[in-house]
Amino acid sequence: MSLVFAGVCSHAPGIVGRADQADPAAKDRLYDAFADMRNRLEASEPDALIVVAAEHFANFFMNNMPSFAMGMADYYEGPIENPDWLGIQKTRIPGDKSLSERLIRKVMERSDVSYAEEWKFDHGIMVPLHFLTPSYKLPIIPANINCQGPPLAPLNRAWAFGQALREAADSVPERIALIGTGGISHWPATPDSGKINEEWDRRFLDEWSRCDKDAMLSYDDTQSYIDAGQGAFEIRTFMTISAATEGIEGTVHFYEPIPIFAVGCTIATINL
């Protein structure tokens, strides 16, 4: 089969954990957009969902840091965070070891990916799943790009990873859905949490929605750090989705800075 769904969304922990502190109207607009994304995902009738995330030291640490990794287990656990803080209860999330292995073997032909038979999800995956697969029935294939502990893989390697994911999805009989999750500009987990460069975000999303590969690959981490904070390293996850759907435009269904959620909240899908 092939890719039946592709999109991107935010994963900031405050989206669920601090929902009661946000402007209720803004929160409702975001939650409606997530519900719409869930409907689109379900309508595509996927057999599994690959989540390209940028985790925050739930599994991978500087003692042994893969630039790219994929999960290869029949189940996963999460969240690692205090459930009361995140607003999401600890649960078991189904995986599909056989499918993972077939995908990983194919990805390896083009990209140097590590695999992990154990994987605990943090907010980077749990927040999207909380909205998109709240019953935790759909098998998840986690993938991770190191966006936290420099040195980080260059953007063109994230692009190659996305291309490899697409080839892998095309090589299996299952119907594959694919999402990327991350922030655009943001300064999370600092006293500046809430700061958002809306202009920078809108420009990036415009490039993303037109699948402008050259524009996206021309970002430079040093400059992004100054303009858009350390959180902007996570644009790698969005670009991976572009690479997996190269040449196809996307639609940004929702973008709105919500400071208490610490990010310009984004919901977008590829027009497959």
Next chain:
Amino acid sequence: MQKFLFELNRDEDFQSRYLADRRAALAGFDLSDEEQRALSEPDIGLLFHIGVNGQILMHFAAFHSIEWQDYLQLMRDGLDAHGPVREGVYAVTGYEGVESHSARLTQIGELEEGDI
């Protein structure tokens, strides 16, 4: 020091041992006196100043059930007391704050609605 927090943040058994005896849980990690003190109290502001990655620290603060605004303030207090972040990418660049930022966005929203 970050290795300790990484292990603690992801391991519920380790969390129970830490809660039972914080100092004992630190054994086996290569830590200075300052780091031991910051981790066992815990002193969120000092940890942020020393350069603990913000994400690791955020999960640690959540584990201690520290409220969001208090956690942000503890980091600010730490910088006031000890100086700028010593290393890493989780630094401070200046921000008006969530409250005034949100108020500004609401105002813009109302103005735009008024235009229509």
